[in-house]
Amino acid sequence: MNARIAVVEDEEALSVILRYNLEAEGYAVDTIMRGDEAEIRLKEEVPDLLILDWMLPGLSGVELCRRLRARPETERLPILMLTARGEESERVRGLSVGADDYVVKPFSTPELLARVRAMLRRANPQKLSAVLSAGDIDLDRETHRVRRAGREIKLGPTEFKLMEFFLQAPGRVFSREQLLDGVWGRDIYVDERTVDVHVGRLRKAINRGRQRDPIRTVRGAGYALDEQFAASVPAKAGRASAAAATPAPARDI
Template sequence: MNQARRETVRTNAASAPRILVVEDEQDLAVLLTYNLEAEGYVVESVERGDEAELRLAENPPDLVILDWMLPGVSGLEICRRLRARETTRTLPVIMVTARGEEAERVRGLSVGADDYVVKPFSVPELMARVRALLRRSRPERIADRLAAGDLDLDRETRRVRRGNRDIHLGPTEFRLLEYLLEKPGRVFTRAQLLDGVWGQAAEIDERTVDVHVGRLRKALSRGRERDPIRTVRGTGYAFDETFGKA
């Protein structure tokens, strides 16, 4: 099923792109966070480079806005390390700095930054750069529709269809399917699903994930229909990347 994809940012916590702001100027960090959240992104802000390293290792976001000069570890070094790791090699990075000389821009881009913004900068321009980078790197995070085989999820209408029938899902099951569909084949641990679907502040036992996956499976598959969710023993769950393929 080929359907047009409307590219727009949604505020649903499970589908909204996650952005990490690494900036030690508090006023600027607050300004960036406010404007990014107003655009519908999920934003986390840290002040130190070493703290950013921990966040990036634990749960990489969809994009990083990274100050050059930071306490702990410099933004330049963080960017270099991101590009050296397989899991973050293609993570979009916008470098923010007061260094405007051409040689410094070249240096920032040479270590792997995708874009470079010099302070003081236009906030609307930065928002446009964020959207452009996300559109290129993670189109599934801003698309209104996700589809695999005969399964279609519409974020705007909050409807799910399989073939010719509507599938009625509760809010949690919808977010769970949406989260898995964004990365077919990727195996998520129960802890990662809790963070991504329920949120990091949720005080829920990991066994709750199994309950909701069971409900989702029951709703998605009838009779001999193929189950699109794959269980990886001892690890967690994935949306089967071979679903709908010959």
Template sequence: MNQTAEVSSKSSNSARNKTSTATTRILLVEDEAALSTLLTYNLEAEGFEVESLECGDEAEARLDESLPDLVLLDWMLPGVSGLEICRRIRAREKTRALPIIMLTARGEESEKIRGLATGADDYIVKPFSVPELMARVRALLRRSRPDRITGLLTAGDLSLDRENWRVHRGERHVHLGPTEFRLLDHLMGRPGRVFSRAQLLDGVWGEAAEIDERTVDVHVGRLRKALSIGEEQDPIRTVRGAGYSFDEHFGK
């Protein structure tokens, strides 16, 4: 896997953050330990509750006990394959509507068709970037469980609409480029948490290896200029020697 997102610790969401992922449960079935750890930490950093398993037999038994809100399922697993688990999930009334994203190294069109025909809602080929996977998880949850994840973040007079890619400061529409929008989304979704430049590069750009860390400073500067005009309070906090964060007390 292209491990472009640095492992990050779990953080709590502000009460003002209306993206209700904190009670959203994801079952991750992946036998590659390093990848499982990477995805678990990044999903938890997004506010999801994650349970990780290594084989298909364990996943099937766990689904009999409790249903998650979404399953991330590797195709190649020891014991029962991910493809067979997907087929069994769709064959049972209790789990028929359970959202499934298949993770696989099989990139051929015929294999993608096979995975989707078996019942996967989405299909992502390794190697992939973690930001892309997170976007697919949020998109599938918005479609399948709109009560669990919405597209609106708010803090003070600032609002970010993920669905329509719009940001407002009170009645003022804030014009942001795609990178500045993703940067604000990343920071605003985890208020108070300090991100290093390397973490922001990994989480926002997804391909950090070929981008200089000072690029973050440039885009943070552009974001601040767009967000704060005149006497408006700057919601972005610089932590000397550490990085940047969204001020958890903004607007209070």
């Protein structure tokens, strides 16, 4: 089960960016624009981690943090404070009311994601699963191996990242541009047609004979991991053979 993160941020553009990057990491994300609304929703359901802006309409992030720490249900909720206030006294104030970490705007997205991972690892290590699964496909992040119905699949580094990216959000359609950003990174220039080439290589590697193609092409939009495939239950024999399979060295290309 992926970790669920609540983002309380009233700046819409930043909220969208945070949601996109967190979902690309495989998290389930709820976005809230007001502090008073966040207080109500957090009483209904507690997330695994809260990213909280300092200045919010309705109720400030500092006051919301103080109230959350006073409730038994949320006293241990990991809270990352996100704000434009960078003075030492303000950072101390944020931490004194119960925030676990503090990031000042403008911030580095990779750094924020690293802080989120570290906080979740400390609070809920079981949420950061090393294995992603969909249908009869298993991807192990630690050993860098992929198996389908017990058969080990040899993938190059880029195809492995593509498979991991798709497995993090079954059913979601990613444009070629989004795949370029998520797999290759924003700092590397790659033609969008390169995405088609690597998706083709991935399909060739994971599909054998009459096996169902788990990757769906959405004309004019991009690619997605078929949510019906992801929800399908693999045969027991396939799982058993996966457990008994002898690991083989990964191949780099």
